[in-house]
Amino acid sequence: MNDQNTLSTLQAVLSRHGNDGTRLMQILRETQEALGWLSPATLTAVAKTIGWPRAKVEGTAAFYSFFHTRPRGKYCVLWSDNITDRMLGNRDLMQAMCEKLWLEPGRLSEDGLVSVNTTSCTGMCDQGPALLVNYRAITRMDMARVEQMVELIRSETPLDQWPAEWFRVEDNVRRADILLSGNFVPGSALRAAVARATADGTTASNDRSVKESLPRGLVGPTAMLDEMRLSNLRGRGGAGFSTRLKWEACRNAPLKDGQTRIVVCNADEGEPGTFKDRVLLSAHADLVFEGMTVAAYAIGATKGFVYLRGEYRYLLEPLNEVLARRRQANLLGKNILGLSGADFDIEIHLGAGAYVCGEESALIESLEGKPGRPRIRPPFPVTNGYLDQPTIVNNVETFASTAMIALNGGEWFSKIGTKQSTGTKILSVSGDVLRPGLYEYPFGVTIQQVLDDAGAKGCVQGVQVSGPSGITLSADELERRIAFEDTPTAGAMMVFDCSRDMFEVAHNFAHFFAHESCGFCTPCRVGTQIVARLMDKLATNHGSQYDISELFKMHRLMQGASHCGLGNTACNSIFDTLNKFKPAYERRLKSLDFEPAFDLDAALSEARQMTGRDDAGAHLSNELSHVETSR
Amino acid sequence: MSEKKKLRVATTSLAGCFGCHMSILDIDERLLDLLEVVEFDRSPITDIKHCGPCDLGIIEGGVCNAENVHVLREFRNNCKILVAIGACSVNGGLPAQRNHLELHDILTAVYQTEGGLAHGVHIPNDPELPLPLNQVHPIHEVVKVDYFLPGCPPSGDAIWKFLTDLIAGRTPHLGHGLIHYD
C-alpha cells in the first residue's frame, strides 16, 4: 500500500466499522466501492487492522461473486440470467453488447474498461431483461438501451449521468391484501402489542426469559407470543416452520454474560423468480421493521439485522432513511415507546452475491464476516446463532405478517387463508403472463386463479412454483392450491407457455445450482457440476438414455447426502421435468446407447490447426458404428 | 459331447506402455490353463490385425489420438464384454497428465521452442500419422465399458483372479491386496 490516498480511504472504512472483523463483509464491500477491487495488498492491510489471519480475510473475499480479487473493469456489466430473463431475450442482447464492445463474455477488455458476464437472478423478473452495472440494478433492457449503454461505456460516462429511467424499479403490485394494501401507520403494531400486556409486564422486556426465572408479571412478551400462537403463522421463506416455536426456543435459550438475543431479517431474496421482498422493503419498510421490533419485544432481543442481498444495494440508503425516521419517532433505539429497557436497533448488512446465504446458518456466518457456509446443525441458531447468541432468522414477509398480527391479533390473522396455512402469501409472478408482478392472496388460492388474474398467455405448459428448488407443475396440476399442505412456496411463480422448452428450464436451473453451490460437501460441490455437464450434453444433442439414468442417480445421491437444502433440492426441477415433461429430454437424445460427452471430431481441432491438415484421416466421425478399416 | 466352445478374447494397447500386457504374461504357467478355455483374436500375442467378433475385449491404455478412437470402436463393435485394464485405460494415467495444458502449447514446446531441436523441425503433419486429441481420455469417456481392472499394472494375480471370475460367470471381485491403483 504505497498510495497514500488508497491507504487513507481504507483506514476510513475500517475505522467506520471499528476495525471489527465480524463486519468484514461491509468493510470489503465499502472498500471495493471506493477502490474498485480488492488487491492482495488491500486484503493484507485489512487483515492486519482487524487482527485476522490474512488467509481468513482472503477466504471471505474469494467466496462471494461480487467481490473482486483481481482488477475489475471500470464498468462491470452483469446480465441477470434467470430463465425468465432468457425468455425475454437476454442472451441475444448480451451477445450484441459483447460484439459492439469487441468482448468475450467473462473477459475484461484489453484496456481494462469493461467486462460483460452473467449473474444469478437479480430479482427483476417482472421487468427484465435485467442487469447490474457496477452492482446497480437496471431493468427492461432492449436493443436500443444496449446500443446507448455501449456508447456511455465507451465515452466513460459516470453512472450517475446515465438515464435515471434505466434505474427505475417498478413495484408492480397487481393484487394487494393485508400486507401490500399500504395503509399501515408506523408504531401502531408496537403500540397494540404493548397495550395487550398488563401494566406491570411492560417494562424491561429485554431482560428475561422463562429459563432465567422470570420475575412475576412480565407478561408483555408472553402476550405477544400468545397472539403468535393464535395466528399459527408459519415461516414465509418456504419451509413453513412455526414462527411462534422458533421465537419461543430463542426466548428460552439461556444467555451467557454479555450476550443478547438477535433478530435477523432474511432479505437475501436469492431464489430465482422471487422479488416480493424487494417490494416489501422498498414500499413497506416500516411494516417489516415494525415486525422485527415486535419480535424483539417478544423474545427480548436488543440487536437486529437486515441481511439484504447485494443485488438490492440500491435499497440501502432508502432503508437507512426509514430506520433514522423510526429512531426519531422512538420506534427504535433506547426505551422504545418510552418503555424502560425496551432497547432495540436495526442495522442493514449487505450480501455480495451468494444464494446459499439465504440458508439461515450460512446467513449468520456471512453476518459474522465469514464465507456463507451452512453450519453443522444442531446446535440451531435459536440457541447458538450470531456470535453464538440466541438468534431468530425470519423472512421479510414473516416480519411483515408479524406486524399485522400485533396490530389486529392472532385470531384475526388465523381466519385468513386455510386452517394449516393462515394469512396471505405474496406471489412473485413472472414468465408468460400479461401482467407480471406481485399478487397477494389468502393461502389456499389455486394456481389457475393466479394464472387467470395474471393473464397467462395462451396455453400454459408448466409452472415453476417456489423457484428452482421448488416444484415444477404441469398443466394437469393447475387446480392445486398455494398452501403448506398442498403446494408450499417461498413466493416465486414462473409461468411457461406451450412454446417453451421445459428442458431448457431445468437446464438453466442446473447451471444456477452449479454456480451457487458453496463447495463445502462432496455431493453438492461435485454433483451440481456433474449434473450441469450432463444437462449440457443433452442440450447439445450428445446424450443418451444412459445420461438420463445418471441424472436420476445424482438426484438420489444429492437429495439426502448433501449438507444443506441447496444440494438436497438442486435436482428437484430435473426430477420433476423428467417425470412430467420427459419428451423434452427424449427428443434431444442422440441414441439409446452410450454416447461420449464430447465431440470427437472437434477434439482434433487444435491438432488440425497446428498441422494444417484437413485430410480424411484428420477427422473423426461421431458415430460409434463408423469404423475405419482402411488403414 | 462336443468340446465346450472357447471364449474368444481380443486385447490391445492404445495410449499405454504395454506394461499391462507384460502383466498378462505374468500369470505365468497359468496361461496354459487359460488357453484351455480361451482363444485369442486380435492381440499382440497373435498379431491378428483386426478384431473379429469376440466374447471379451481387453483394452490397455487411454485414448490420445484418432487411431486410438478407431481401434477402441472396433473393439466395442465386436466384443460382447469390454474391459479397461490398467491405470491409463481407467483414468487416462500418465499420458493424461498433459490434460491441464493446451495441446497448442504442448506441440509448440515439443516441436518448436524446446532447446536441442534440429534446424527446420516442424510439427509432424504426415497424413499417415494419427492426430492427437485435445485431451487424453480414459476409454469409458469414449465408449461404454463393462468392467474395469485398475493397476499400474494390475498384478498377474489380479488379472488371473479377474479373468477366472469372468470366465466362470462371476462378477469379478478383487479384494484387499489385489485391487491397486498403482
Place this chain on the structure above:
Amino acid sequence: MSEQQTFLLDNEEIPFNPGETIMQAAKAAGKYIPHLCWHPEFKPHGSCKLCTVKVNGRFGSSCTMQATAGITVENRTTELDDKRRTLLQMLFIEGNHFCPSCEKSGNCLLQATAYDLGMMSPHFDHFYPDRPVDASHPDVLLDFNRCILCSLCVQASELADKKFVFNMGGRGMRGRKIIINSESGKLGDTNFSVDDRAASICPVGVILKKRVGFAVPYGERKYDKAPASVVEVAK
C-alpha cells in the same frame, strides 16, 4: 452409576458415553464407518459425506450426529456403500489423482477407502482441473491436484500449531481451494514448518515432505498390510 447407554449399528449394540458422536462410539467399539475428513484429534468437519449413515431411516453424517440411546443406525448396507462409492468417484474425477506417480500411494486414505469399497473405476468423466503445485517451501511440497478439501490441514494449523497457515476458501467446485496465509499465496512466505502437525495430517498426497518420497517399498506401506477398514479403527 447409571446403566450403559447403547444404540444399534447394523444390528449390533454399540455402547456410548453421553456427548459422543455416532462415529466416535463406533470407532471405540471397533466398527468402521468409512470417512475421509474426520480425524479423531480434531472437530468433525462433516464435508466429505463418506460417513453418511441412516439414522432411524434418515440420512445423516455420523461424524457430526450425537449418539442417542435406542437409535437404529444403518452403516455398511449395499445402499450406503453404493452412495459412498459414488462420492469417492466424484472426489477422484474432481481432482487429478494419478496414483502410480503419487508418493502418497499406499499410505493414502482416499485410495485405501476406495479399495475397501471396491471402487474399480472413476465412472464419471474427469474434470482434469489445472491446479499448479507450490514448491516454494524448502522442506514441504504442496500438490493441490490431489486435494479433497477435507480441511484437516486448516484445523491442524489453527488448533494444534496455532499458526493458521491454511484456510479453505473460494466457492463451488471451480473456486474452492486451500488458501495460503501469505500475500504471495506461497507456502514459502509463511511460517510453516515441516515439524508442524499440519505437515503430517493430510490424508492424501497434497502436503508432502521433500526428499522422503517413495521411502517405503511397495507391499510394506500402511494400507498394503491391512485395509482401511482395519487400520482406521485400530489406531
